[in-house]
Amino acid sequence: MKLFSFWRSLATYRVRIALNLKGLSPEVIEVNLMKGHQRDPQFRAVNPMMALPALVDGEGPALFESLAIIEYIDEVHPTPPLLPSAPKARARVRGLAQLVAADSHPLIVPRVREYLSAEFKIDEAGVAKWAQHWHQAALSGLEEHLATEKDTGTFCQGEQVTIADICLASQVAGANFFKVDLTPYPTVNRIAASCAKIDAFARAHPLKQPGAPASV
Ligand SMILES: N[C@@H](CCC(=O)N[C@@H](CS)C(=O)NCC(=O)O)C(=O)O
Known part of the structure; x- marks a missing residue:
């Protein structure tokens, strides 16, 4: 592989x-x-x-x-398993995951930031503001779901680690790269902290990979 x-x-x-x-x-x-x-x-x-x-x-x-x-x-x-077995729970997990991977992340990838700066002459601060805005939009959506819905537990879907937690962890790592204040999202923070304690998440973190700087 x-x-x-x-x-x-x-x-x-x-x-x-x-x-x-x-x-x-x-x-x-x-x-x-x-x-x-x-x-x-x-x-x-x-x-x-x-x-x-x-x-x-x-x-x-x-x-x-x-x-x-x-x-x-x-x-x-x-x-x-990375998905729950009940159909509604599976749909909720996939929805939370897509909120990150389909609605937010594609707006802040290098090719989009590079296009904003090369084509529209948006300066570095403007591009950072753009990225922060789309991070905050996803974090607000996640927080509202997770803080108000009964299915939320230690993780996004009860006590099972799912694809939603994987996506939430990536959203939080990205928010840290772009210096987004995470204090308005306590439930997201709590779940990200639970994930960070799991070795599979900790070892996968961007800053633990070969070539990564000590911090960004
Ligand atoms: N929706 C894709 C995102 C793929 C993507 O845009 N990846 C970024 C890195 S996280 C990339 O390689 N970008 C290259 C570029 O924007 O030029 C996925 O979830 O796999």
């Missing part, structure tokens, strides 16, 4: 957590997003969207999109 990865990639962080939870250790191939290596022809042949992560399991082509990869890992290695 080969994982195309970069320390700072939040989507790859999600997949690393899932792999760790399942006890899988793929070979890691670095694609340096800060040097634009995702646009090199060799990686474009792996993932035409020129985005991380990509996972090759046995024969290619590579799998792409973090949530699709995580569900694949969960289907092939069902223990421990």
Whole structure:
């Protein structure tokens, strides 16, 4: 198994957590997003969207999109399960996960920030404000769901670690990268702290990966 990865990639962080939870250790191939290596022809042949992560399991082509990869890992290695069994609980977990991975994260990835600055001449402070805004939108949505819904427990869905917790952890790591104040989101913070105590989450953290700085 080969994982195309970069320390700072939040989507790859999600997949690393899932792999760790399942006890899988793929070979890691670095694609340096800060040097634009995702646009090199060799990686474009792996993932035409020129985005991380990509996972090759046995024969290619590579799998792409973090949530699709995580569900694949969960289907092939069902223990421990990353989705609850009840249909409504599964939909809630997928909804919380997509709030992060589909509604917020795509707005703050390098290609979007680079386009804002190159095409619209938005300065560094403006791009940071943009990223903070979309982080806050997702964090507010998560907080409202998690603080008010009875299914919330130690984790997003009761006592089971699910794909929603994986996504929540990536949202909080990204918020820290972009210096977003997390105090208005106490339930998100509490669940992120519970996740951080689990070795599979701790080892997967962006700042624990080869090439990462001590802090950002
Ligand atoms: N929706 C995708 C996001 C993929 C994505 O945009 N990944 C970022 C890193 S977290 C990336 O590689 N971006 C490259 C770029 O924006 O140029 C997923 O969840 O896998």
